[in-house]
Amino acid sequence: GDLIDTGSLDLRPPRLTTPAFEVRDWRGRKVLETAATENGQVTRNQIALDLEERALSLAYAPGDEPYFVLGTNFAIRKYAFRGSLLQTIAVPAGAQRLTVTPDGRLYVAVLGDGTIRWYDAARGRELFAVYVSPKDQRWIGWTPNGRYDGSPGSDELLGWQINRGPDREPLFYSAQVFGSLFYTTDLGARVLRSLEIPDAPEPATLLARLVPVVELFGEPEVAVGKLTVEFQIKAPSGRPITGLRATINGVAAEVDTSEGPVPADTRIRLTFDLPPGAETNRTFSLSASHDDNVYGDAAERGFQVVGRDAPQQDEFKQERLLGLVVGISDYRDPGIPDLRFGERDATEVTAAFQRQLSRFYKQVDLQTLVGAQATRANIINALESIRRKRPSTLDTVLLFFAGHGVPDPNNPAGGAQAGRYFFVTHDANYSGGELAATAFSYTDLYAFIRETEGRQLVFLDTCYSGLVSETGAAVQSFARLPKPDANGIAREAGRLGAYVVAATTGNAVAYEDERLQNGALTFALLEAMDGRANDLPLSENRRITTAGLRLHLESTIKRVTNNRQKPAILDLNTEAVEIAAVVPPNPSFGALIPAPAQ
Incomplete structure (x- = not known):
């Protein structure tokens, strides 16, 4: 870190x-x-x-x-x-x-x-x-x-x-x-x-990976609840342009690309419905991708909505919240040390987001896997069931994992392969040398993010393996595993468009604390969701935003761990995107705790 x-x-x-x-x-x-x-x-x-x-x-x-x-x-x-x-x-x-x-x-x-x-x-x-x-x-x-x-x-x-x-x-x-x-x-x-510089890829490799570049022309046109923009897309790699991603003040706007690839170097006009809202000053952004679903930097334009041009003002709620919440405290393999609060983290996060029903989301559909339910097969099946529900750009997809996280067992040092991450499932076989084949792989995580529409929120309260106090050769062997590179995980998932929060930066350790009764990241997240965070910046509508949550998580995690832990957060949105409403406090949730003594 x-x-x-x-x-x-x-x-x-x-x-x-x-x-x-x-x-x-x-x-x-x-x-x-x-x-x-x-x-x-x-x-x-x-x-x-x-x-x-x-x-x-x-x-x-x-x-x-x-x-x-x-x-x-x-x-x-x-x-x-x-x-x-x-x-x-x-x-x-x-x-x-x-x-x-x-x-x-x-x-x-x-x-x-x-x-x-x-x-x-x-x-x-x-x-x-x-x-x-x-x-x-x-x-x-x-x-x-x-x-x-x-x-x-x-x-x-x-x-x-x-x-x-x-x-x-x-x-x-x-x-x-x-x-x-x-x-x-x-x-x-x-x-x-x-004093040696590692080799880097050849220029030809870069050219093959160039993403499309969007250029916006003039000022967006606003008229009676509609927004029209004119743009063209440059594709220096020569590959077909198959994806467009548009947002208005961070809210996804539907773009239909079903008729085939978008022509390159051609001026195009598109009209979007303006989402309801009281804001006068708004921002439109547009990015594009090839068939690998990797989007380039978004082009942006500001515009104003006034008077009769504003859409009908109604109580605005997001569409569906779909997701998977996983927490593990006890592991089948005796060589993997147990944790204290992984399962509690998962159940309390599920409850916090369930309370968003009718407050921010029109529908909340979360699957929760804890303990022995949290096998690799069950996680893969749960993600596939989310795909089958066909989330759209108006939906939000939540992924939350609490438990052990480790780097690629076949390349534990990471190096240039940073971002190779394995979530240790309940049935993972570390003692038998089959961890890579039995844990939930980074390839499965990144493929889901890449192939799934909607705003994606990914929380990884993992990497506890350095906090092992149990004796035994197998357990101590697991404890000595390098920590996964959290910056690389956040970067790889974030570049695919997700809002990513990993519990630690770099190769550091994430902490559980008896005083918190949660992992430090989960504690800070619940504090925000339950409305007990005094330092949480809210939007004009008194809602939690990605930018405000980032500031709260960074300050709170550092405070409750006495500066021993700092989260890795990647948010490529240039606007503060609303993701939840502040819900009245849950009586079962503990009060704010003071910072540890220096």
Whole structure:
């Protein structure tokens, strides 16, 4: 979950003095002077930088090494103590701060573009860069060839520009489009330990994965409860466009594509029914996909609805809430440690969403599997039964899992295969070495999300395996399994269009607590659903939104676990989408608990 294992890098402030020599009056200068003392004699030498180049930062070498490193607005330059130039590394923005690690292997620079970059001192090349959003502290780190790691939702901070020739405008794709190819767990730590950059896919592989790009023209037209938009879609991969996804203020709008593929590079007009609502200012978004159901970045336009153009105002409820809720406390395999509150988590979440009937959803149809019912076969059958109910874009689909989560048993380290996740079912066979064949697989989860219409809410209160206190070789063996990469899980499920909440970030542990009587994620979710969350931002209609729930879950989980746990949440909606009403408190639900003592 951490950006980089900074403790292993021994990062210290730059060394600004050395007894052997000094660089005088250098800051902001184009001409510098070095003064070195040898055999009692002081030798001075001048260093002239390039035209328009100025010194911005400086660090002396560690130990007794006779060199220094200078950061300028164009480069990082290494000089011998007498002033001779030894090395030049071009930088994309001025090196405002600069240091050399104590072992001399790395230069670390803070650049004027807001990034921190690490450079291989021996080979003079960039290894790794990091950007942290000042707005919400999302971070993303990448190598020069495009491999990246980051917090949930950070994919939009990085992307690729695809040039299409001198007479056509380039296209931009955010990193999430190529996430399964380039996302690499713990990338920064691996690169900076080894000083090697892992290989990346060839450009031809990227071209085959390019998703359609939607371009909206002009302002949306609003008239008597209807919205008309004009758009065209670019398909640089040349594959047929088979899917369109439209929303109005985050509410799905039906798009009929049954007549065949949507033509590329052709202007199209579509008219939608405006959903009821009191808002004057609204947002329309449209994205497209090929037959793999992977959607590109949505194009957006704001518009206003006033007076007679507004649809008939009526109490607005979503259509159906369909879903599956699974919780496991006891496992058949004695080698899998039991949990305390998995089944309780599932039954209480089911009850909370059942109370949404007639308050927010016109129909609530949830299947709950707890304990011995929660087998792999039963989970697969339950998901298939949801598919048979043919959810539409106006429906919401809920998936909730509480129990153990583990990485791919055949590739436990994860690496570039991040997002390979297995939910440990009641009948999973870990002791017999058949966990991959008997647990609920990430391929089943992602296939369901990809192939199922509707707004999808996915909650994974899993990854408890590090909290095992039982004795026994088999149980301890399970406890030592690596934790699944929650960021990768959220990213892979989220890029398919789901609102995803994993209990932890990175490879961290999720906590059960006797005081909570729930997993920390479940406790925070129930607190919001039952109307007991004082910090939960609500919509104008006093409803729970995806954005408000995210803020509440992040703050509450950190509070009740004393900052030991932070959820991984990915929400690609740019609007705050309403997902539930605030329901009067359930008397059986405990009161808010104070934060643990520091």
